[in-house]
Amino acid sequence: MVSSRTFLIKSRKPHMIDPKLLKKDFPIFQSHPDLVYLDSSATSLKPRSVIEKEREYYEEYSANVFRGLYQISEKATEEYEESRSVVATFINAKNPDEVIFTRNASESLNLIAYSLGRKIMKSGDEIVTTIMEHHSNFVPWQQLALENGGIFKVIDINEEGALPLKALEQIISKKTKIFALTHISNVLGVINPVEKIATLAKKINPNIIIVVDAAQSIPHMKVDVQQLGCDFIAFSSHKMLGPTGVGVLWGKYAILDQMFPFQYGGEMIEEVYVNKTVFKKPPLKFEAGTPHIAGVIALKEAVNYLKKIGIENVRKHEKTLVSYAYRRLKETFSDGIHITGPRIAQERGGILAFTFKNYHPHDIAQILDEEHIAVRAGHHCAMPLHQRLKLNATTRASLYVYNTKEDVDKLVDGLKKIERMLK
């Protein structure tokens, strides 16, 4: 069994996150006590309970799922399916059968483009997305439009880095088959009001399919798929304290049931004859081949960890911290630092992508690394957005449950060092 010693329970203020206590749950801080990890938007660190759950599977019931008639296979299947239920409850899906396990959020989005897009797109139909998307929620739709004679439309951002709701009315039409947008931009940090946007879009076109990239939101705030009013969401386990190699796709069952399969192979088949095949119903219809069993099972522990802290507390913590970071960076460097996206923490997740004087993001990231501060430099898989912002690259610091004000202070000190070194 998993012996998850979770330190947050010992916290004296149960409604507040104490990141210093939480750090003890993440073994990487024992390997690297000086690490200031500010790259959780790329991938989060993993708590001990998640790591131990993977080990538990490999050591205690390392069998394939669904097909075994022996006890450890039944145990593996039970754990695997429990993960599906835990994830379904976490996002408030109506039914665990609406939860499909993939490799990552990118694969989830590609699955929709492939299995639904090819089914419903006809020449002249429109696909709409936004300029702030990660490549994984941009390129599949761009290519789908190119392959099917569709029209690819992109909603621009305003000067604050937000989506102007008025633009929706001009861009979305009765011909729009799919509207794909991100919940939180992985660069601007802006939280898109998906609920409002979905209502507006469905008013213009009740048949529109709305796809939400929730990779940057699910780990950090309450996401309720019933409230969002969309048809699909995609996210990754590894950004929400879970293992790499597992993604989730949630979709409305009635639509999933109509879609083409994604890949053919083991587990997704009911009957095969020489001249025809009968496929399983969702979700197994979309899960061909042996999945990442250990990863899926351990994802459940990641969700449990987030539930124990309270996802609302995660958001509260990050909101406080991102406000602090924004203020400290601006106070210290004023116009020397340009932070992309909205000023107000209310509208922003824990992501700060910035340019710093004329210093190259590669140099910034590398010099910060000398101080054991991990940030990301580049276009963060959002080239169209960087072109729109007329920036070649930015440096991004992103926050999560284990980050402290001291981490932010170290970032500020690191940037001061860069100023001294490169001036």
Added chain:
Amino acid sequence: MSIYQDLILDHYRNPHNFGPLKKATAKYSLMNPLCGDKIEIQVVIKKDTLTAVRFLGEGCVISKASASMLTDFAQGKSLNQLKALDTQFILKMLGVSLSPNRVKCALLPLEVLHKLVVKNG
């Protein structure tokens, strides 16, 4: 060891051979779309020899220092001598050990020079 050694920082702060070259007989530029670094090298070629070399562009500390040091070296060299320069030469010239990502920054100026030499050789 930090890659930001004094020698490299000196070349970054006060790059040698920086700015346009009057009466250049050939020029070439390349961009790394991943980080936006752009290096252009302008030269005067006389009888298979670079009699003048200058560079322009934007980039990180490493790509700028690399361009500065490489253009120093290239003055008066024959096209064949320049063609023979390789990755090891650049890394030795910079004198620091670079991660694979930063090796790309370091090699951009050499790549430009190679393309220029091949085109005008």
